[in-house]
Amino acid sequence: GESVGLHLPTLSVQEGDNSIINCAYSNSASDYFIWYKQESGKGPQFIIDIRSNMDKRQGQRVTVLLNKTVKHLSLQIAATQPGDSAVYFCAEGEANSKLTFGKGITLSVRP
Amino acid sequence: GAGVSQSPRYKVAKRGQDVALRCDPISGHVSLFWYQQALGQGPEFLTYFQNEAQLDKSGLPSDRFFAERPEGSVSTLKIQRTQQEDSAVYLCASSSRGIGGNTIYFGEGSWLTVV
Secondary structure, X not given: OEEEOOOOOEEEEEOOOOEEEEEEOOOOOXXXXXXXXXXXXXXXXXXXXXXXXXXXXXXXXXXXXXXXXXOEEEEEEOOOOHHHOEEEEEEEEOOOOOEEEOOOEEEEEEO | OOOOEEEOOEEEEOOOOOEEEEEEOOOOOOEEXXXXXXXXXXXXXXXXXEOOEEEEOOOOOOOOEEEEOOOOOOEEEEEXXXXXXXXXXXXXXXXXXXXXXOOOEEOOOEEEEEO
């Protein structure tokens, strides 16, 4: 699989490969982190979340890793499928406060 | 309802016109958020309600923007004297608790174009 930081807006992967999408967050006080997937013309769809007292959480085909030391969040997608093609956003928040979204990365899956 | 519902889905407004965007959150959800998303950008926070109380409106870009949730359920975002820079997707989201609590679910958005 490939990895990309937020300064590279597009990630292209081969169908079946693993994808890694990275995100650097800015607020050291953030204690809640979420990954959203947004398809064209639709609202953001929740993928997976993680709280600051954890460093890894797994879902179905997805894993989120949190490194609070360097304020880095990543989303790993196993066996990427064409239906995974979308824009992915990381978001961070504090208790009783707003979510702040990153700029987003486009994931393009090659058949 | 099954999800967050927003209406209208698409709105074309003439510059200077007032618009009202409606959000029906998931039934029983205490928290409601409004976000603005410009083309090619991530959502930007506008305002947050817990029940009928507007706890944070720091993201509203000007006094032309006003949001309400009088009975702690349905919310309306009103934009007065619309301008071209108001063209964006307006997203509503809800959760059963506040940030750091339960999952925040988004609606499909209201697409506003000001001409």
